[in-house]
Amino acid sequence: MSKRQALGxxxxxxxxxxxxxxxxxxxxxxKNPFIDTKDPVNTIIHIPVQHIRANPNxxxxxxxxxxxxxxxxxxxxxxxxxxxxxxxxGSSRFELISGERRLRASKMxxxxxxxxxxxxxxxxxxxxxxxxxxxxxxxxxxxxxxxxYQQLIDECSLTQEEVAKxxxxxxxxxxxxxxxxxxxxxxxxxxxxxKISTGHARSLLSLDDEKAQQLLLAKAxxxxxxxxxxxxxxxxxxxxxxxxxxxxxxxxxxxxIHLEAISKRLRSKLSTKVELKRKNEGGEIRIExxxxxxxxxxxxxxEAISD
Numbered sequence: 153m154s155k156r157q158a159l160g161x162x163x164x165x166x167x168x169x170x171x172x173x174x175x176x177x178x179x180x181x182x183k184n185p186f187i188d189t190k191d192p193v194n195t196i197i198h199i200p201v202q203h204i205r206a207n208p209n210x211x212x213x214x215x216x217x218x219x220x221x222x223x224x225x226x227x228x229x230x231x232x233x234x235x236x237x238x239x240x241x242g243s244s245r246f247e248l249i250s251g252e253r254r255l256r257a258s259k260m261x262x263x264x265x266x267x268x269x270x271x272x273x274x275x276x277x278x279x280x281x282x283x284x285x286x287x288x289x290x291x292x293x294x295x296x297x298x299x300x301y302q303q304l305i306d307e308c309s310l311t312q313e314e315v316a317k318x319x320x321x322x323x324x325x326x327x328x329x330x331x332x333x334x335x336x337x338x339x340x341x342x343x344x345x346x347k348i349s350t351g352h353a354r355s356l357l358s359l360d361d362e363k364a365q366q367l368l369l370a371k372a373x374x375x376x377x378x379x380x381x382x383x384x385x386x387x388x389x390x391x392x393x394x395x396x397x398x399x400x401x402x403x404x405x406x407x408x409i410h411l412e413a414i415s416k417r418l419r420s421k422l423s424t425k426v427e428l429k430r431k432n433e434g435g436e437i438r439i440e441x442x443x444x445x446x447x448x449x450x451x452x453x454x455e456a457i458s459d
Contacts, residue, residue: 196235198265199246201258204238207248207282214293214344215253223253224260232258235267239278249273249281279304280318294350295340298329305445312445327449328354331423336362339369348372351379355386358420364389390416411435422450 236251248255249271258266273281283292283300292300304315312330316323332343332353339356342348352372359365368389372382411428418426418437424446427438441447 196267196269199238199268200244200265201255201263203244204236204246204248204255204266204268205241206252206255207250207278214296215256220253220257220260223257227254227257227261227263232263232267235269237281238268238270239273240270246270247278249278279308284319293344293346294329294332294353295344298332301326301330302333312449323449323452327445331357336365338366342369342373348382349379352377352382355379355382357423358386359389422453424450 232254234251234254236254237249238246239249241247246268251268255266271281279300283297283304301312301315301319304310304318305312310318312326313323316326319326329350332340332350335343335353335357339348339353343350343353348369356365356369359368368382368385371377372385375381377385408430411430415426415428418428418439422439425440429436429438439450441450
């Protein structure tokens with residue numbers, strides 16, 4: 153087996169089927185895809201499919217094979233109606249920004265070229281545009297959206313507020329989607345497969361016990377729970393857990409039990425860990441946050457309450 157070309161050795165590493173000196177396709181010369189212009193940016197041109205590399209930041213990870221085949225059949229019969237979007241990397245090399253499903257289906261249909269709108273964008277904007285296009289088309293599952301938001305934060309050094317502006321969503325929407333990444337893998341899998349909604353998943357976040365989450369998830373799927381039913385079931389489990397703890401500690405007075413109930417309500421409202429400690433006639437409330445963005449979110453909640 154020949155060694156794979158390493159990163160840093162030119163664009164050929166991304167286009168293993170292309171020759172840096174000539175552009176050939178199974179031995180036949182490929183016509184220059186440019187329309188007699190030195191700069192293809194902001195134009196729609198037909199590009200050989202083998203000259204386009206996939207977007208390494210594509211947020212969409214799963215493609216329905218049946219729908220892909222249906223699109224391929226349609227392209228064979230009618231051609232591709234909507235161009236894909238790419239960015240120019242130099243020479244005749246391009247990187248996909250949006251339209252991976254269309255590109256895959258075109259290849260399946262045996263198309264040698266594909267219409268593409270060429271945009272001039274940075275690496276950061278390429279990530280954002282790929283995410284925005286999929287979100288606007290509602291092609292992503294909730295976990296893919298959340299991972300896309302997290303990628304913008306990690307790789308583009310954006311705050312949650314900046315991510316919200318870039319993708320045209322409310323800050324609270326971005327925050328709630330990111331919280332889904334704290335779910336155990338089995339709940340994320342059910343969400344990706346469409347067995348539960350984001351509302352169901354957010355309710356399960358309120359449970360601390362992973363075993364309880366697993367049992368309730370199975371019941372919710374089997375009995376086709378609505379989000380309201382899931383919320384009621386979670387609340388009942390929390391109340392039952394609170395009662396069992398109070399029975400296990402017979403020395404605990406009524407006021408301490410009352411504080412535990414309040415702390416649970418605050419955890420649910422603030423979506424973070426809250427502890428109430430009794431001190432003489434008063435006490436203290438301890439609210440945890442795990443990042444600057446999380447602190448800003450909590451401050452916005454408090455400001456909304458005080459307005």
